[in-house]
Amino acid sequence: MSSLVSLGYGPFFSQQLDLERDADLEPARVLADHGARLVLALAGGERQAHLPADLRGVAAVGDWVLCQPLPDGTAVLRRVLQRRSVLSRQAAGAATEQQVLAANVDLVLVVEPLDQGPNLRRLERVLAAARASGAEPAVVLTKADLCSDPAALAGALEAVREAAPGTPVVAVAAKAGDGLEAVRALLAPGATAVLVGQSGVGKSTLLNALLGEAAEATAGLAQDGRGRHTTSWRRLWPLPGGALLVDGPGIRELQLWSDEGVEAAFPDLAALAAGCRFRDCTHVGEPGCAVQAAVAAGTLAGGRLASFHKLSREAAALAARHDAAARQAERRAGRVLERAIRDFQRRRGR
Numbered sequence: 001m002s003s004l005v006s007l008g009y010g011p012f013f014s015q016q017l018d019l020e021r022d023a024d025l026e027p028a029r030v031l032a033d034h035g036a037r038l039v040l041a042l043a044g045g046e047r048q049a050h051l052p053a054d055l056r057g058v059a060a061v062g063d064w065v066l067c068q069p070l071p072d073g074t075a076v077l078r079r080v081l082q083r084r085s086v087l088s089r090q091a092a093g094a095a096t097e098q099q100v101l102a103a104n105v106d107l108v109l110v111v112e113p114l115d116q117g118p119n120l121r122r123l124e125r126v127l128a129a130a131r132a133s134g135a136e137p138a139v140v141l142t143k144a145d146l147c148s149d150p151a152a153l154a155g156a157l158e159a160v161r162e163a164a165p166g167t168p169v170v171a172v173a174a175k176a177g178d179g180l181e182a183v184r185a186l187l188a189p190g191a192t193a194v195l196v197g198q199s200g201v202g203k204s205t206l207l208n209a210l211l212g213e214a215a216e217a218t219a220g221l222a223q224d225g226r227g228r229h230t231t232s233w234r235r236l237w238p239l240p241g242g243a244l245l246v247d248g249p250g251i252r253e254l255q256l257w258s259d260e261g262v263e264a265a266f267p268d269l270a271a272l273a274a275g276c277r278f279r280d281c282t283h284v285g286e287p288g289c290a291v292q293a294a295v296a297a298g299t300l301a302g303g304r305l306a307s308f309h310k311l312s313r314e315a316a317a318l319a320a321r322h323d324a325a326a327r328q329a330e331r332r333a334g335r336v337l338e339r340a341i342r343d344f345q346r347r348r349g350r
Contacts, residue, residue, distance in 0.1 A: 003043055004027060004041075004042075004043050006189075006190065006238070006242065007029045007244065008029065008064075008104060008190055008244065009027060009064065012084055013027065013064045022066055022079075024068060025066040025067060025068055025078055025079070026043065026066065026067060026068075026075075027042075027043075027064060027065070027081075028040035028042045028047075028049075028064070028065055028066070028067050029041045029062070029063070029064055029065075030059050030060065030061050030063045030064075030103075030236070031235065032061065032235045032236065033059075033234050036051075038051065038077065040065065040077075042067070042069065042075070047073060047075040048074045048075070049065075049067060049074065049076065049077045050076045051077050052076065052078075055077050055080065058080050059077060060086075060100040060101070060103045060234075061102055061103070061236050061246055062104045062105060062192055062236060063080055063081070063083065063103040063104065064081040065077055065079060065080050066078050066081065083103045084104050085103070085104060085105050085106070085133050085134030085135050086100055086102075086103050086105075086133055087101045087102045087108060087129065087130065087133040088100045088101060088129075088133070089101065101194065101196070101234070102192075102194040102234070102246045104192060105134075105135045105192050105194045106188075107137070107138060107186060107187070107192070107193040108126075108130035108135050108137045108138070108193070108194055109139075109183075109186075109245075110123060110126045110137055110139050110196050111140050111195055111196065111197030111201045111202065111203050111206065112139065112141055112160070112197065112201060113142050113143045113201045113202060114141050114142065114143050114144050114147040114153065114156055114171065115143040115147060118141060118159065118160050120159060120160070120163040120303070121303070121307050123139065123160065123163055124163055124164075124265055124307045124308075126196055126197075127139075127164055127167065127261070127265040128264070128265040129261060130196070130261065131260070131265050132260040132261030132262075133261070137164075137167050138169070138186050139160055139164050139167055139168065139169045140171075140172060140183060141156070141170065141172065142201055142202035142203075142205070142206060143173065143201075143202055144171045144172060144173045144178065144179065145175070153171070157169065157171060163304065165267055165268045170182045170186070172206065174206045174208075177209065180210065183210065184210070184239075184241055187241060187243035187245070188242075188243060189242030190242060190243070191244070192236070192244045192245075192246065193243060193244070193245050193246070195207065195245065195246065195247050203247055207237065207245060207247045211239060211240070212240060234247070235247060262308070262312055265311075268300070268304075269283070269291055269300075269304075269308055272291045272300065273290065273291055274290075276288060276290045283305065291305060292305075
């Protein structure tokens, strides 16, 4: 059981077990997701997991599950335990569908490169998604060694801190080892972190540096300047200091799944809004708006307010999509029930 504790197992998960019903099952954590199969960590070691049809696509990396070990050294997934937190996004496509990136995460490491200049608007979006997950965010600025101008580096750091108030910000040059101790200080033993960032920003290089070995392949940018996917599947890696780190494919677009993190990602606006004349001020054109006054005075960047409005509109549209999808699902369930009742009545009338 001590090996499970080192993987983050605790009372939140153990209290979900039924000693009688789950007597033949063992708790395990999902280490890797290969699509058709999972790699699980049990108290006795790692096992490949078979997925029953009704559980395919249900478990994600970081999930705690109950499985049935088999004599051949594999296991069968039987149940996914309730999550403490979940980092997810709106899946690509027209359908309203959640894509889980990692489960039971304590820390989201948002990775942005310094050589290209951090994208502040993208950073704000990812921070909103991280806040909505239930985890705490931190920003890791990579490739500091490629930013040769000290003034430019200082300016980038200041801009990021303004875009991520109250969030730890660390600059690293992973290949040289600079800044790694500051990252390790964020990774408490037993805590689970996840790397989030576009392809080519240095996530795999950072992971390899933290592991002290070349666990992940790394590659430079493609000729068009875009990052290459060097990680094709998600994996939970135990780090030497006792923390755990999830790495996965680069995320080119992180569409929000929940509206809960938008306001939390803009605490500076919330503080200013306390001084608005109207409690329901939208910070668009109302008289006595303290937020608009801060923009006019130059103490709040206009781009940051525009980003808040954009994410708020996106969150509102997403909430409407969720409501519409729920109503559609309810109608489908009603039609199924009606058909079942008609079939039952027809059979009784025979």
